[in-house]
Amino acid sequence: MKPFFKVATVKQAVAQIREFAPVASEPVSLVQATGRILAEDIISTIDVPDFARSTMDGYAVQAASTFGASEQNPALFVLKESVSMGQAPDILIFPSTAARIPTGGMMPRGSDSVVMVEHTELVDDDTVEVYRSTAPGQHVVGVGEDIRRGDAVLTRGTKIRPQEAGLLAALGVHEARVFKRPRIGIVSTGDEIVAPDETPAPGQIRDINTYALSGLILQTGAEPVLLGLVRDDLDALTQKCAQALDACDMLLISGGSSVGARDYTVQALSSLKDARIVFHGVSISPGKPTIIGTAAGKPVFGLPGNAVSAMVVFMILVKPAIEQIGGLDPAGQRNLRIPARLSRNLSSAQGRTDYVRVRLIPKTDGLWAEPILGKSGLIHTMVKADGLVEIDSHTEGLDQGALTEVILI
Amino acid sequence: MKPFFKVATVKQAVAQIREFAPVASEPVSLVQATGRILAEDIISTIDVPDFARSTMDGYAVQAASTFGASEQNPALFVLKESVSMGQAPDILIFPSTAARIPTGGMMPRGSDSVVMVEHTELVDDDTVEVYRSTAPGQHVVGVGEDIRRGDAVLTRGTKIRPQEAGLLAALGVHEARVFKRPRIGIVSTGDEIVAPDETPAPGQIRDINTYALSGLILQTGAEPVLLGLVRDDLDALTQKCAQALDACDMLLISGGSSVGARDYTVQALSSLKDARIVFHGVSISPGKPTIIGTAAGKPVFGLPGNAVSAMVVFMILVKPAIEQIGGLDPAGQRNLRIPARLSRNLSSAQGRTDYVRVRLIPKTDGLWAEPILGKSGLIHTMVKADGLVEIDSHTEGLDQGALTEVILI
Numbered sequence: 001m002k003p004f005f006k007v008a009t010v011k012q013a014v015a016q017i018r019e020f021a022p023v024a025s026e027p028v029s030l031v032q033a034t035g036r037i038l039a040e041d042i043i044s045t046i047d048v049p050d051f052a053r054s055t056m057d058g059y060a061v062q063a064a065s066t067f068g069a070s071e072q073n074p075a076l077f078v079l080k081e082s083v084s085m086g087q088a089p090d091i092l093i094f095p096s097t098a099a100r101i102p103t104g105g106m107m108p109r110g111s112d113s114v115v116m117v118e119h120t121e122l123v124d125d126d127t128v129e130v131y132r133s134t135a136p137g138q139h140v141v142g143v144g145e146d147i148r149r150g151d152a153v154l155t156r157g158t159k160i161r162p163q164e165a166g167l168l169a170a171l172g173v174h175e176a177r178v179f180k181r182p183r184i185g186i187v188s189t190g191d192e193i194v195a196p197d198e199t200p201a202p203g204q205i206r207d208i209n210t211y212a213l214s215g216l217i218l219q220t221g222a223e224p225v226l227l228g229l230v231r232d233d234l235d236a237l238t239q240k241c242a243q244a245l246d247a248c249d250m251l252l253i254s255g256g257s258s259v260g261a262r263d264y265t266v267q268a269l270s271s272l273k274d275a276r277i278v279f280h281g282v283s284i285s286p287g288k289p290t291i292i293g294t295a296a297g298k299p300v301f302g303l304p305g306n307a308v309s310a311m312v313v314f315m316i317l318v319k320p321a322i323e324q325i326g327g328l329d330p331a332g333q334r335n336l337r338i339p340a341r342l343s344r345n346l347s348s349a350q351g352r353t354d355y356v357r358v359r360l361i362p363k364t365d366g367l368w369a370e371p372i373l374g375k376s377g378l379i380h381t382m383v384k385a386d387g388l389v390e391i392d393s394h395t396e397g398l399d400q401g402a403l404t405e406v407i408l409i
Numbered sequence: 410m411k412p413f414f415k416v417a418t419v420k421q422a423v424a425q426i427r428e429f430a431p432v433a434s435e436p437v438s439l440v441q442a443t444g445r446i447l448a449e450d451i452i453s454t455i456d457v458p459d460f461a462r463s464t465m466d467g468y469a470v471q472a473a474s475t476f477g478a479s480e481q482n483p484a485l486f487v488l489k490e491s492v493s494m495g496q497a498p499d500i501l502i503f504p505s506t507a508a509r510i511p512t513g514g515m516m517p518r519g520s521d522s523v524v525m526v527e528h529t530e531l532v533d534d535d536t537v538e539v540y541r542s543t544a545p546g547q548h549v550v551g552v553g554e555d556i557r558r559g560d561a562v563l564t565r566g567t568k569i570r571p572q573e574a575g576l577l578a579a580l581g582v583h584e585a586r587v588f589k590r591p592r593i594g595i596v597s598t599g600d601e602i603v604a605p606d607e608t609p610a611p612g613q614i615r616d617i618n619t620y621a622l623s624g625l626i627l628q629t630g631a632e633p634v635l636l637g638l639v640r641d642d643l644d645a646l647t648q649k650c651a652q653a654l655d656a657c658d659m660l661l662i663s664g665g666s667s668v669g670a671r672d673y674t675v676q677a678l679s680s681l682k683d684a685r686i687v688f689h690g691v692s693i694s695p696g697k698p699t700i701i702g703t704a705a706g707k708p709v710f711g712l713p714g715n716a717v718s719a720m721v722v723f724m725i726l727v728k729p730a731i732e733q734i735g736g737l738d739p740a741g742q743r744n745l746r747i748p749a750r751l752s753r754n755l756s757s758a759q760g761r762t763d764y765v766r767v768r769l770i771p772k773t774d775g776l777w778a779e780p781i782l783g784k785s786g787l788i789h790t791m792v793k794a795d796g797l798v799e800i801d802s803h804t805e806g807l808d809q810g811a812l813t814e815v816i817l818i
Binding site: 031033034049085086087088089141145147153154162163166167168169170171173174190191192193195196197199200201202203204205206209211212213214215216218219224232306307311334339366367377378379382385386408409 | 439440442443444457458459460462464493494495496497498512513514515550554555556562563569570571572573574575576577578579580581582583599600601602604605606608609610611612613614615616617618619620621622623624625627628633635641714715716720743745747748769775776784786787788789791792794795817818
């Protein structure tokens with residue numbers, strides 16, 4: 001029986017993707033944490049810093065003793081012993097007493113501010129002149145001023161950047177719980193496909209998709225699992241997909257662009273455990289013959305065999321799906337589209353979301369997006385491109401000079 | 410003898426960085442190539458495709474036989490045997506003969522175009538009606554139309570994105586020569602620093618820089634080499650730096666923000682083999698106490714101990730230096746700054762390049778950059794930030810509403 005073929009809009013496809021469940025979590029040491037997604041909320045159990053610190057080389061004083069000080073009328077201070085880095089000073093600061101303190105040093109009891117060394121002069125071993133007044137708290141970071149005990153500093157689903165890794169280090173979180181890197185299986189199908197180290201016979205071409213897709217998977221922070229080439233053979237494809245689902249968290253089947261091969265992909269997917277083909281076709285160009293479904297509780301994508309189409313569908317649909325199962329909170333994601341003006345008119349069919357490859361050209365009046373000419377299926381057009389311009393399904397085209405947002409690729 | 414202290418502008422520092430020599434190269438398999446920098450020019454030795462291919466499911470024909478065809482006046486074609494995927498068809502197409510062909514199939518001799526299956530109807534097993542005329546070359550990718558034999562397709566110094574990996578696969582380059590990942594040593598210094606899994610005594614703080622810097626190094630495509638903590642002790646620091654230079658391609662010494670410790674960093678660096686301190690101080694804020702030099706022919710950076718300053722200096726100076734020794738061609742780099750309007754006035758001292766942390770706020774009239782309040786040295790300000798706004802050294806400040814470019818962090 002022929003399955004029911006439902007074509008999705010890009011919006012419907014993305015809504016479906018948001019329902020995919022996340023993978024499990026694992027602990028990871030802080031040096032490996034950058035790029036991973038937090039699987040726990042982080043609440044600080046300490047104040048950072050947990051002692052008042054100087055932010056300058058200078059003298060710790062009571063600010064009140066400096067009021068009115070100037071070059072003409074310096075304030076005199078009696079020197080106590082100096083503060084040493086990394087040690088709690090055993091000093092008490094009174095009015096008109098001062099202690100030499102390095103940047104990062106712990107403020108001695110009784111002091112409330114630091115006079116920069118540039119605004120002082122040593123008179124003798126026991127006396128320093130101060131030429132400027134300082135205010136309470138000046139050149140000091142107070143207890144908990146960076147992070148307060150009990151602060152909810154990071155939430156589950158946050159991507160750990162270097163600064164978040166640094167923050168975790170400051171909190172003493174030397175191991176963080178993160179989502180596992182999703183394992184994404186790639187099966188490349190087609191009777192015409194040979195591996196890159198083979199010489200294609202007439203009518204054959206080398207496998208591009210395995211390499212382009214594994215690169216995209218790596219860029220998305222996931223782990224590509226290369227499952228190799230499969231002929232257009234239903235049994236072989238079904239068996240490979242079943243194996244793949246055991247080993248992976250998501251499955252990409254690329255190829256099957258011809259009508260017969262497309263049917264194989266649907267049939268192979270349909271015969272898997274708990275298979276559900278959600279969408280057969282997406283109104284996206286390039287990339288219409290895309291299949292979205294689930295099997296054994298895991299997302300499966302049938303991607304076009306053409307490398308350019310497969311890459312565009314990856315960027316628009318598979319990447320959000322990997323981020324979804326990888327635990328990334330979509331609310332925390334930043335808009336990375338670059339505004340640029342179109343260098344020429346672009347036409348588009350209504351009812352279809354188009355992605356046009358463009359080169360970014362910096363000019364004196366800002367960035368311009370120049371559409372790449374050439375037939376849409378050619379890989380060199382992706383190599384020449386810096387990004388994609390989206391033309392939404394309600395638009396018939398974009399005019400020269402129109403302000404667009406470029407998705408970097 | 411006190412060394413001559415030369416403070417650099419950001420521009421002078423970047424010019425110096427452009428003189429650093431690249432690391433050696435190594436072969437890498439295509440699945441590992443994404444993110445690496447090509448160390449060779451790639452000239453295609455083949456045409457891609459090396460046979461004319463159909464881009465549609467349909468019928469291979471001679472276009473001239475379809476001229477004038479319409480729904481009312483279909484053109485009749487005699488069917489030859491079908492073209493199979495991955496095989497050279499042993500068929501000759503004459504006027505008014507056609508062969509069924511799948512997307513990606515090899516065009517049979519004598520044919521020059523493809524009629525889409527949607528514009529045809531089978532009359533019987535041997536005859537097909539065509540309802541639309543096609544033009545020579547339509548729905549066909551010709552020999553070498555994607556890449557021509559002899560084309561210089563990629564140049565040394567190009568960063569391999571997924572599409573470049575795909576292109577190399579298409580060319581049969583299953584192993585590419587790339588620059589080695591630069592090994593970047595990190596030494597964190599300071600009597601006040603303890604590891605994140607230790608409990609700091611009063612006056613001590615946890616090491617943030619090792620973790621923030623190693624994350625930044627990973628993001629830049631290089632390999633962090635963690636060399637651990639060193640007390641403010643000249644002998645220990647000198648010995649650690651000498652070890653590090655043996656094991657690494659570049660050395661980052663973070664810490665030594667206090668005057669005495671800064672001197673240790675300079676002295677330790679100066680005592681290394683072929684040491685040359687090029688700049689002692691950069692007119693950048695935050696990050697002024699930055700040291701740039703070379704030793705044993707390798708770049709060395711003394712970075713501020715404050716984590717925020719160290720991260721800003723990394724992004725503005727160390728990242729380009731890593732890319733330089735990593736072989737990246739600066740001409741091939743894209744401008745990844747995001748235009749946004751400032752939400753409030755920012756003041757700045759002339760003669761110094763300022764980097765202000767901002768949050769990006771999407772509004773109906775475009776993106777706004779909102780400066781993050783709070784003392785500049787606090788790590789939480791980096792966590793709240795999406796990027797940095799540069800205020801160049803000739804500018805006293807930027808007005809609310811001014812269009813700025815945000816460096817994403």
